[in-house]
Structure formats: C-alpha cells, structure tokens
Amino acid sequence: MSGDKRREQILMSAISLFSQKGFSGTTTKEIARVAGVSEATVFKHFSRKTDIYDAILDNKACHEGMRFPWEEDPVMLDAMRRRDDYTVFYQLAFNALNKQQSDVGFMRLLFYSALEEHELAERFFGEFVARIYGFIGGYIEERQQEGAFRPMNPRIAVRAFLGMMIHHSLNNILWDKGRNLLDITNEDAADNFAQILLRGIKA
C-alpha cells in the first residue's frame, strides 16, 4: 500500500479511537491494531503521538469541517434575498442538526480537544464559530434596521439559536442517547427552534 493511503488509514483509526476515549485514553498500540499495521509503522508515518492528533484537527477539522452550509444551500440563500426569515432559520437549523448527527465521532473529538485545551481545537472554534456569529448576526442586524426584528444585541440572538441546536445535538450524542427525555425528528426540532427564535426576536 502507498504511503499516503496508509497514512490516511491510520488517521481514520485514530479519529475513531480519540473520539471514543480522548487523547490520553488512546494508545499508539491500539491505533496500530485498528489500522491493521504494526506500531512501528504508525511511527514511520507520525514521529510523535501528538502529530497524529495535530494532523486530524488540521486536515479533517479545518478543511472538511469548515464548510459552511449557507455557502452551498441555494434554498437558504434565496430565502435570505426574499427576506423569508422562517426558511432562513429553519434551513440553518436543519442543516446544522443533520451535519452534527452525521458525524458524531467528529463532534466528540471536538469536545475532547476543547476539554484537553488543544490549541488547534481552540483555533477551530475561534475561526469557525466566529464566522457563524458574523454571518447570522449580520443578517439579524440587517433585519433589525429594516424594522423586522426588535432592537437587541444580535449576538445574543445568535447564541440563543446556536444554543438550542448544539445543546439538542449534545443531548442526543452524549446524555440522552435513548431519546428518553425528548424524541423528535430534525425537521421538528428545526421547525420549533426557528419558530421560538423568530417569535422571540421579531419586532
């Protein structure tokens, strides 16, 4: 197998393990076993254990994870132009919830790295989340100036909205996997969250 392919395979195994057990809870031996190679091979591709972690967050997080739904969703972009606030926030929530649900491992990894205070995780959150605040906050601000939304700090509205979505995903991923407290579809969640926020901030 070529070096690049093997490297990718090791990274995939590492993502799976780090997301389950965190950095210090995962051994290089185990990464090698899951990747189906010897431990020495792992160290041929990554000279230190932290290099594996760095590579994951550098590639996976900062390239794959950094795509923004609104840059690819014509439905939402069109709704923004038409000032169809409900569709804008419904699409935002629906896209985000689906994305979070489809990559539970990556979500867990981000949480571990935040707790372990990995610098790359901090950078990821700083850049990615900052752009989200700018984008949604900017739209809310425009609508405030148009008199559609009541005056308030738009970033508080963003935090409230993101809070609903992320906390909902967190519940499903971490604390309430059996959906005992609340068992709803992403469509239902997006619909309700969009409605609560919009009624909550409209003029």
Add this chain to the structure above:
Amino acid sequence: MSGDKRREQILMSAISLFSQKGFSGTTTKEIARVAGVSEATVFKHFSRKTDIYDAILDNKACHEGMRFPWEEDPVMLDAMRRRDDYTVFYQLAFNALNKQQSDVGFMRLLFYSALEEHELAERFFGEFVARIYGFIGGYIEERQQEGAFRPMNPRIAVRAFLGMMIHHSLNNILWDKGRNLLDITNEDAADNFAQILLRGIKA
C-alpha cells in the same frame, strides 16, 4: 489528620485534576502530590483509581450538585404562584448561570465523564436533567392550558431554554474564555434568554 479529613482532601485534589485533564490524563502520583501525601496513602483510602472517580461523582455530583434552585428560591416560587412568567424564567436562568459559573471544575468534570461514558455521569444526567424537564415542562404545560402559551411540545421549549443557558456557559468555560464573541453579564444573558423564550412560546 483523621481518616475522613484526609479522604476529603484527596477527593478535592482529584476533582481539581480530573476536571483539568480527565480520568486517564491524571495520575495517582499527581493526586498524591497535590493532596500533600504519599501515593501509598492515596491507596490506603481508595483501593483503586476508579474508586476515587466513583466517590467524586457519588458524593459531589449526586448530593451537592443535585440541589435544585427552585426548591430554595422564594422569589421564583412566588413568581410562579403569581404567574409572573418573566420572573420565573429570569430567575431560572440567572440561578443556573451563576451556579455553572461558580463551579467550572465540576462542569468540566461532568463533560469528561459524559464523554468517557462513566455510568455515574449518565445516572446524574438522567436523574437531574429529567427532574428539570419535569419541573419546567410542567409549568409550561399549565400555562398552555391557561391559554398563556401557544400549543407545542413543552419539552421542546425546555430544551430550547436549557440550550441557551448551557451553551452560553459552555462558551464561557471552554471555547471563548476571553469573551471575544460575546461579553455580557449573567443578568443580561438571563434577561435576554427569558425574553426570547417567552416571546417565542406565548400564545
């Protein structure tokens, strides 16, 4: 020093370390150093490392952390009787935010234990959060029957409200310690979150 006092002292050191580095990232040697005793003394009080973790979540979490603000806050109980919805939700948010802010270590510990899938953490979340959903959800349901709130699944409203608060605390604790994205007081946050939710669910 008496056995019980020493035991407590070791637990305090362990809480501090586990909350910073997680379970597998913390060594028994380090716990002993912080507690100012020998490693052997740690194992006199706790025969295995996991016993320390269990003791923390058993005592600290299930006894100290399980106190509910509404059971002690006369302002909020009175507001509930008077159907002063704003004060009810403002007090809920303000109490929760202050509590979370005052015990960052405990919050981090709960996150670690959720990621590491510690059974006691699951029990804590199951019991504690379930009671919150029952309590707030029950109040919302009553107000719906009185015609004050619009018809909807009350638990979705609870999730939205808890999401705003917990995500806000999480931002301040984990991702945006420098308050770059949003820098507001707990009073401001509680006020805005309560307003957004109430406008969002009122009839």
Add this chain to the structure above:
DNA sequence: GCTAAGTAAGTAAGCACTCACTTATAACGG
C-alpha cells in the same frame, strides 16, 4: 500496647518511541 495513619521502596505491566532488519516495487542498462 493496640490501632489507625502514613510511607519508602518496591513490582509487574504498559507506555511512547527506536533500531536493526526484511520485503516489495519499480527503474534501467545490457
């Protein structure tokens, strides 16, 4: 003089990481 509190000095297992070595691949002159 008994019991509880405490520890120095271990132990075996596990950890990240290295080294000497083998195999597979492919390019190239004859």
Add this chain to the structure above:
DNA sequence: CCGTTATAAGTGAGTGCTTACTTACTTAGC
C-alpha cells in the same frame, strides 16, 4: 527478457520510563 540496485513500506524485538498498585515497615495517639 533478465539481473542489479535504489528506495520506500513494513516489522519484531527491543529501549527506558511511567503507570497503577503492593508490601513491609515506622510513627502517633489514646
């Protein structure tokens, strides 16, 4: 077509260090 050779991919068997945990022993207080 073959045989040589350079290079990259891969590994078994270690290295020294750290880990959770133990044992045999000392001290302090009633």
